[in-house]
Amino acid sequence: MDFAAKNLWLIPLLPLVAAGVTSLAKRARRRLAAGLAIGAMLASLGLSLIAFGSAMSHATSGLTRQVVNFRWFQLGDGWVRLGWVLDPLTAIMLVMVCFVGLLIFIYSTGYMAHDENFTRFFCFLSLFASAMLGLIIANSLLLFFICWEIVGLTSYLLIGFWFHKPAAAAAAKKAFITTRIGDLAFLLGIVWLYAQGGTLLFYDNGQGCLEQPVLGGLASKVTAGGMAVSTGIGLLIFCGAVGKSGQLPLHVWLPDAMEGPTPVSALIHAATMVAAGVFLVARVYPLMALTPPGVHGPSTALTVIAWVGALTAVFAASIAVAQTDIKRILAYSTVSQLGFMMVGLGVGGVAVGMFHLLTHAFFKALLFLGAGSVIHGCHEEQDVRCMGGLRKFMPVTFATYAIGMMALSGVPVFFSGFWSKDEILHAARSWELSHWPFYLSLFGALLTAFYMTRQMCFVFFGSCRLALGKTTSSEQHSVAHAGQPAREHPHVELPAEPHESPGRMLAPLMILACFTVILGFFGTPAWPWIQHFIEGEPARLDLSLLRDASIASVMLTSTIVALAGIGLGYWLYGRRPLDSQQPDVLERWWPNLFTLLRRKYYIDEVYEYTFVGLNAWWSRACVWLDKWVWEAVVQLVAALVVGLAWVDRVLDEQVVNRGFDESCRGISRGGTLISRSQNGRVQSYLRALCLAAALLVLLLIWGCRSS
């Protein structure tokens, strides 16, 4: 138990304080807001680096996990306890979130420079950061859930940051509600866990719900359908992860969330928050991996996770192929990458998934920021078909973006994405249940490489189609950003030359690019430092592993796949200059398939007509009931009450009041009668006095006589 562990709570607290102060600040105090947010983030980064150091120093030694628990309030006869934990998982996540967050903060000072709600924006960002960090350090599922919800709230607020845009407002609502569905299941899981395990603390030296005694209890219990309780709880919790990380059934909110400002998309919807789901699964991995006694092999929960992840990966990637909005493409790629992570968790374990999470966080943030800079440079143009040739206009952005793209599509050796994805594929390959996840992942990887190449070709190569893009973009696109430029940057007159972004935005890009490259070498099969760090065992360099048959074969396959995808994309889009007027190449070949993909498999529509429609119908029915049935009942009751009240009033006036008045009059009459005797004449008093005295004497005498 050292300094870092003791003062871990400071890390989320600092941004929280910043947020509070900023929320009180006036709108004009931009410098204050930005300074506070960045300063707090910097401080948190420092602290988390210290924490990381301590975790690293403890990693090799026996004590890999330091826990601080405290009582919150009394519930029944027990106490509800919260706490924080410092272990490699936490440490590495902390560093990642703080670092990426800091960079994105700096970036957004440039990106949001002209927004009038600058202050509010940073307030929200700080709040999000604090919640995210709290979520990371949480040692209690309850605290975790609280932070989880705050994160959801901030995501809602930030997606709807430009709430005057109907699309943004709608997207915010959608995100919120969709995640709610997952969170409901999550909450149920928590409650169930509390009911069964009796505690929500992860680690409570032996009593925690992720520690052997409780886990054994959970595994031995059996619930409906012969399923172990642990499995049920795990699945419920995984529902929460699904909601947050946009896995298959609930992925629909994530693309729409791109309505928010680009830094938000980068921070929340690419790097950190959506990864929270993955982190959740990683955190409760012991629970997930739990198998009923006697049963061997991967647990049901993990199997489900793996399947869901694989499907999501392919599915989202295939959608991304047909998208034209630069940010949406990235969004779908995020979804598919999250799917990859899930696969990694499901088949390989915490380390695998977390490694991809880290690398992905960096290069996806890089890509989003690059996209943001592109959009910025093209005056809020988001349609890739209307860009092109930006290579000459914004070289730095191009370079960094290319690095990110290659990392994402898994170009070998120099890019972190390659290593992490390769890890996942290797794990999937060696999964005993089935090989389908492996094949799906491969296909996903192919698609990823393909659509990233397509995007690159559209955005940076060919000739600039910006000027005439204006006319089409408005009709090509939905309400995504109608009238957006005019109001976001009133002073920028259109159309104009695309221009490079300011240094404040480029610096983060370059830093991220560097890390995107470097980070990979910490996770190579030859020297899997990060994995071992997370697992908590010493790592050592062993190049011979690279020549190991299985690993080498998988590496080879994935390389081939990546190159194939890139080549295909270049062959389709890169050779001749593109024209935004003519339909897409694929569209010409398989129009139906392409529309299907562009329409995202009509999932939104399906939801629209099934759930939403059902919901609407049900509410209409409710309204009808309300109007005709309950209303009538209420009216009836009201009439009854009125009648009663009338009777009551009559009774009151005729019986009670009259009786009371009568008695009052009687009393006052009696009073006047008696007060006659009080006529103020001394002599009458004296008379009465003497008479009474005489009577008294007589009484006494007779009393004596009788006795």
Added chain:
Amino acid sequence: MIDQVFVLLKGWLVNLAPASLQPFVSGVVSVAAIIAAFASLFALTTILERKGLGRIQNRYGPNRVGPFGLLQPAADGLKALTKEDLVPRDADAVVHYLAPLVLVVPAFLALAVLPMGRNMAAVDLDAGVLFFFAVGAATELSVFMAGWSSRNKYSMLGAMRAIAQMISYEVPLILSSVGVIMIAGSLSPEKIVEAQAGFSGWLPHWFVLTPWGLAGFILFLIAAAAESNRSPFDLPEGESEIIAGYYIEYSGFKFALFFLGEYIGMFAVCGLAITLFLGGWRPPLEFLDWIPSYVWFFGKLLSLIALAIWVRGTLPRLRMDQLMGFAWKFMLPMALINIAAAGIWHFTPPGVIRWLICLLLVAGPYVLLARGLIEHNRVAKRVYRYAE
């Protein structure tokens, strides 16, 4: 022998009567004696006063009736008896008639407790002094009766003045005698006289010869003069203001009775003064013991009367407010202080010390009060203004 002649005479007379009537007879005898004695003293006093005043005012007094006008009182008495007895028409007849009696009878009653010589008190009451003051209280009532009954503004005013004055001066009168009562430790005149028996050196043990006694005596005399409406406190019958005070409407014998009552009252008060302060019937010097006690008593009485006459002849009359102010602002505090002085005298051992203490205690306040009174009344030399 010669000292007790009257006592023996009374005893002889009483023994003549049957035993059952003896207390009654003794009472009658003493009452008769007192009435006779003091009536004649009254007569004597009238002539003496008129002559004395005459002398003071540098003129002959009455000198026509009898030798040196000594029969003047008899002539006055005849005149009073023969005069018509006027009663105002709407006067309250009964009260008007009763008033003089109510004045005279208590006056004579008061004399009953005074020891006019050795064993020469008509009744020796345990609370004699109290009795004296009690019957003295009746005087005020009679004055009121007189003044009110005779439907006359002047008489009414006079009565009011007289009563106010009497009530005011009764307080210092009684208080100034309290000192003596404390020292003597009794209310009976006999015992008080006893307490003043004896001589130290050639000085008798009269209370007047102690500082508190002297102060008390002077206070008592002043109060007594006011009680008996003597000048300078004779406002009730101040001729120049209200013709004759409360007995304007009286004439003839009732008028004479008023006169008599006043003088008897004066005698009684003076007698009490003698009893309280001047050692009663005791001689001033030891070797003068052979002179009968009653002689001493009446001698002292006459000298006090002379003093009264002298005062009347010489002092001007006070104003009403001066009178009241004097009573309440000077007499009362002085009397109270005097009582305190007597107490201290009683409780400090004999010697020069207690003399000095009591002297200071009496003299200091006297100076202060008198100064304050003078300051208050702005007594100053009269300024004459002539008409040009």
Added chain:
Amino acid sequence: MIPLAGYLLVSAILFSIGLAGAVTRRNAIIVLIGIELMLNAANLNFIAFWRFSPNPEALSGVVFVLFSIAIAAAEAAVGLALIISIYRHRKTTDVEQMDSLKG
């Protein structure tokens, strides 16, 4: 020698007379006089009982009467002062008109 009953009867009669006067007369001063009479009757009672008590040495009756006399004097003074001030304000001494305290 007169028996105790005689004195008691006299005091009772005096008391009743005073009471009758106090109750019947209009003039406040006469009412006060009646009250004084009743008081004196009580005093007479005290003295009589003291005189006929087994040990007159205690003198309790006498002392009590002395106190009551003093208090009666005070009472008379205050009462008369009251009557005078009332007269000054209301120009009447009629107790039947002094009834502003009526209920």
Added chain:
Amino acid sequence: MTLSFAIIGAVTIASAIAAMTLRHLVHCALSLAITFAGLAALYLQLQAQFVGFAQLLVYVGAVAILIVFAILLTRGSGPETQPIYSSRWLAGVVVAVIVMAVLGGTILSSKTVSAHVEAAAFEPSVRRIGDQLMTRYVLPLEVLGLLLTAATIGAVILAIQENRPAKPGGHQ
């Protein structure tokens, strides 16, 4: 003795009746004085000299005069014009008669009273009274002095005339 008692008692009661019934206030006051004197005489008969004289001094000398003054100050010196008896005089008389009957009945019927016919012969001395007052009843005496002072001040304040200018030593 009995004769004197009868005379005194008769005079007292008669004067009391007069004090209560006479039309003229001053007459009432005067006959009240006579009643007081009669009471004093009764005290003397009961060998309570001191009390008797005190009665004379206080009542005849002070209270009676006070009452007379009050009468004069309230313009009561003239003969009354309106009826002197209050409207309910009959009831008052009845009450008084009842009280009289009760008291008389009690006195005459009580054995303890009729038991006392002979008084213990003894001569009370003023000195004893003084001793008692100064030793046993000293506290009541002090309290009484306080009460008298208060009563004096109170009476003066009550009877003082408001409209009189506060001029020291002015004519009164």
